[in-house]
Amino acid sequence: MSRPKNAMEIFKHLEKSNCRECGEKSCLAFAGAVFTGAKPIDACPRVDDATRALFKGGAGETGDNGDIYLSALQQEMKECDLAEASRRIGGTVSEETLILKVLGKDFGVDREGKFHTTLHVTPYLGVPFLNHVLHGKGVPAKGEWVSYRDIPGGREQYNLFHRRCEENLKRLADGHTGLFDDLVHLFNAREVPPQFQSDISVVLHFFPTVPFMICYCNDQDGLGSSLNVFYDRTAIENVDAESLFYLGVGFTYMLERLALRHGS
Known part of the structure; x- marks a missing residue:
């Protein structure tokens, strides 16, 4: 590196x-x-x-540190009570695997820290998921939306989060008018009444108690479009600020790769 x-x-x-x-x-x-x-x-x-x-692992990437962090959390899973964790965060246990809905899809982990999912697992997803399983309190969302910079521990990383998540999502939305329909169909997102004076607002769930809202404003009168993302105020009770950073940035990167693959 x-x-x-x-x-x-x-x-x-x-x-x-x-x-x-x-x-x-x-x-x-x-x-x-x-x-x-x-x-x-x-x-x-x-x-x-x-x-x-x-x-790899240059400025702003999870890189080697992300892989090390993920491995450490996988080791912690050996001591995890899957039944207790399932009750706490709203999952199920089947054949010694804890299963949780992630972006509308089944996502499982066993006590060896092995993942069972059709989703591609990188530190951007694996680290937040294991942090949520091991330490999440299971606090229900309240519908009180806040920017990442207003999450405890988020202000210091907000400029980087804005560049890597919000700006890149806006670029995708500007160039791909069907982005929000894709979110609904691919990741079980739902369109909600426009929030924060936006034209389009959609909500998806990284985890059952960790929703993520994307608000997009169309270009009007040549002033340019805008896009902002929000977490529920309770998110910090269910996963730490670094994991919320990983989720937003990793999800954006996944969408960029999908758009590239399909020529959008």
């Missing part, structure tokens, strides 16, 4: 074709996004393995 001193150190390792497949306007812009933490290095589908290894 390398900590680049500036964006040019990253740029010199890129293809320099300006293909825009990463969602940025140029390879130089992408290098800047990786340097600031707005994009992970492997958001470029053309980057080679050597470059990916060189900058």
Whole structure:
């Protein structure tokens, strides 16, 4: 893992074709996004393995630390009472596996820390899930929506969260008018009456007690569109601030990869 001193150190390792497949306007812009933490290095589908290894875990990524954190939590699962955890967070236990709905899909973990799911598990999802299983209080959502910066422990990371989650989600929504329909069909989201003067508001559930709301305002009178995301005020009782960061950023990254795969 390398900590680049500036964006040019990253740029010199890129293809320099300006293909825009990463969602940025140029390879130089992408290098800047990786340097600031707005994009992970492997958001470029053309980057080679050597470059990916060189900058994986750079500024703003979970990188090696995320993998280490995930492994530590998986070890903690050996001491977890699955039945107690299930009652606490609203899951079920089947064949020694705790199962919880994650984005509308069954997501399980056993006492060895092994995941049982059709979703692709990275530290962005695995770390919050295990933190929720091990330490979540199961406090029901109240419908009181707050920005990540207003979550205890979130203010310090909000600028990075805004770049990597909200700005990248807005870019997706601007370029893909069917994004919100996709959220409904793929991740069991539901459209709700517009909140915070938005044109579209949808709510999905990372976990049963951890909802996530996306509010999008269309471009009006040439002033530009806007997008903001919100957590329920009780989210911090069910998962820590770092895990909420992982969830928002990881979900955005997953949508970017889906859009890239389907040519949106």
